[in-house]
Amino acid sequence: MSDKLKILYIDDEPDNLTGFKATFRTQYRIFTAENAGQATELLQKNPDIRVVFCDQRMPGKTGAEFFAEIKGAFPLPIRILITAFADIEAVISAINLGNIFRYIRKPWIEQDIISAIEEGNKFYVANSLLSVKNDELQKAYTELDKFAYSVSHDLRGPLTGILGAIDVAREMSDINELRDLLVLMEKSVFKLEDYIASMHDYYSSRRGELKISDIDFNMVAEELKDFYRIYTTTNKISFQTVVRQPEAFRSDELMIKMILNNLVTNAIKYQKRNFENKCIDLNISVYDGLATFLISDTGIGIPESHFDEIFNLFSRATSLRAGSGIGLYNVKSGLLKLGGKIEVSSVLGEGTVFKLIIPSK
Amino acid sequence: MRLSFILVENTEIDLYIASKLINGIAGEVVVEKFLSSEDALEHIAFEKTKKADRTIILLDLMMPRLNGADFISLFEALPDRVKDRYQIVIVTSSMNRAELDRLSKRRNVEFVIEKPLTREKFKFLLEQIQMDVNQKEA
Numbered sequence: 001m002s003d004k005l006k007i008l009y010i011d012d013e014p015d016n017l018t019g020f021k022a023t024f025r026t027q028y029r030i031f032t033a034e035n036a037g038q039a040t041e042l043l044q045k046n047p048d049i050r051v052v053f054c055d056q057r058m059p060g061k062t063g064a065e066f067f068a069e070i071k072g073a074f075p076l077p078i079r080i081l082i083t084a085f086a087d088i089e090a091v092i093s094a095i096n097l098g099n100i101f102r103y104i105r106k107p108w109i110e111q112d113i114i115s116a117i118e119e120g121n122k123f124y125v126a127n128s129l130l131s132v133k134n135d136e137l138q139k140a141y142t143e144l145d146k147f148a149y150s151v152s153h154d155l156r157g158p159l160t161g162i163l164g165a166i167d168v169a170r171e172m173s174d175i176n177e178l179r180d181l182l183v184l185m186e187k188s189v190f191k192l193e194d195y196i197a198s199m200h201d202y203y204s205s206r207r208g209e210l211k212i213s214d215i216d217f218n219m220v221a222e223e224l225k226d227f228y229r230i231y232t233t234t235n236k237i238s239f240q241t242v243v244r245q246p247e248a249f250r251s252d253e254l255m256i257k258m259i260l261n262n263l264v265t266n267a268i269k270y271q272k273r274n275f276e277n278k279c280i281d282l283n284i285s286v287y288d289g290l291a292t293f294l295i296s297d298t299g300i301g302i303p304e305s306h307f308d309e310i311f312n313l314f315s316r317a318t319s320l321r322a323g324s325g326i327g328l329y330n331v332k333s334g335l336l337k338l339g340g341k342i343e344v345s346s347v348l349g350e351g352t353v354f355k356l357i358i359p360s361k
Numbered sequence: 362m363r364l365s366f367i368l369v370e371n372t373e374i375d376l377y378i379a380s381k382l383i384n385g386i387a388g389e390v391v392v393e394k395f396l397s398s399e400d401a402l403e404h405i406a407f408e409k410t411k412k413a414d415r416t417i418i419l420l421d422l423m424m425p426r427l428n429g430a431d432f433i434s435l436f437e438a439l440p441d442r443v444k445d446r447y448q449i450v451i452v453t454s455s456m457n458r459a460e461l462d463r464l465s466k467r468r469n470v471e472f473v474i475e476k477p478l479t480r481e482k483f484k485f486l487l488e489q490i491q492m493d494v495n496q497k498e499a
Contacts, residue, residue, distance in 0.1 A: 160477040167479040
């Protein structure tokens with residue numbers, strides 16, 4: 001069985017190795033080595049070895065020396081020394097140096113070994129969890145730094161814009177000038193509102209639990225079209241949807257809507273100005289438990305050199321349009337949660353196609 | 362002395378406010394506006410700027426693609442003959458003190474102004490520039 005814990009035992013006496021293996025082979029997967037060289041080789045080939053036992057008295061190198069040596073290259077496996085009473089000094093120093101987890105007196109009894117493996121394994125699991133948590137924490141800190149930047153840019157920026165406008169407006173007497181200013185102030189307020197909405201998406205796409213249910217993509221597409229009708233009519237954009245769903249599909253509907261909303265908003269926002277035939281096409285097809293979405297637009301396009309970074313937090317590919325650089329990041333982290341993936345292809349000045357594949361749950 | 366201004370600011374409202382303030386306070390001066398920092402730099406590098414005794418660049422820091430700090434680095438690499446016509450004034454909503462301190466020490470950066478840009482701040486800026494000019498002439 002492959003899910004048995006992997007244990008390595010090093011001893012220069014072949015009889016001891018055979019005895020150890022015979023005693024524990026039903027409970028654990030046992031690897032044995034007669035010297036340090038063989039042991040290192042086994043550790044290299046089996047990085048998931050959990051616990052290493054080593055005899056203290058071996059020709060050439062003591063067990064304590066061997067452990068001190070491998071600690072750097074193989075920090076994860078739990079190291080346990082097997083030793084006779086006479087070597088107690090070496091044991092104490094090895095423990096104090098942090099080179100061994102505990103020691104077992106020779107001749108060992110079965111119960112001592114089993115308890116050492118169980119305790120060692122608990123320690124191993126706790127350590128691994130800790131390092132996973134550490135990585136997550138590091139990532140969270142990096143994002144927090146980005147937020148600190150974003151607070152002054154995306155929250156404070158529109159506010160200082162409005163404040164400045166109020167200051168200028170005090171001295172204005174021309175009503176038409178004031179109206180122009182109001183339009184700009186309104187834009188700043190919308191920007192703030194957008195930002196707050198995408199912050200909300202950000203948290204739900206990262207922290208929220210998935211709510212899996214049956215999804216009818218015909219309804220989803222109709223809702224999208226209804227929702228964006230005001231924008232598409234006023235901007236003269238033709239928004240077409242085609243749905244082929246011959247089978248049931250299960251996933252988190254809100255998450256999929258968040259993803260589609262972001263992509264459709266982008267498709268509207270990044271249309272070419274003064275272009276006659278503005279289009280957005282959404283094509284959804286479900287086959288063999290996979291939903292494929294194609295969203296294509298006749299927009300300004302994305303330079304190929306930016307394909308890799310557009311999904312990063314606060315990344316912006318153009319200065320021509322308003323945007324916070326969070327939308328596509330939310331799309332990507334939402335997809336990650338659903339087990340889906342996204343591809344982008346684009347021709348500058350002609351348009352962009354996003355292709356998404358999401359598996360049914 | 363003939364002053365002129367170059368505004369490098371990717372937010373429409375801030376660009377509008379700055380140009381209103383300049384025309385309201387400094388009077389009829391040339392104001393060249395850029396929503397894209399790359400376009401502004403190209404304009405300066407190819408010496409397309411309208412002739413003036415001194416040109417003030419009002420520079421936003423947080424801009425996509427080419428941000429204000431990178432703009433300054435690229436500006437510094439221009440020949441002295443071109444650079445000497447300009448003074449950079451940073452106008453920002455950034456709260457990153459350390460970065461602002463660092464940038465204010467750059468050779469071509471004269472002032473750092475915290476947004477919002479108001480009449481009061483802009484008047485103060487004009488006075489400072491005038492004082493600076495008088496000193497150099499004396």
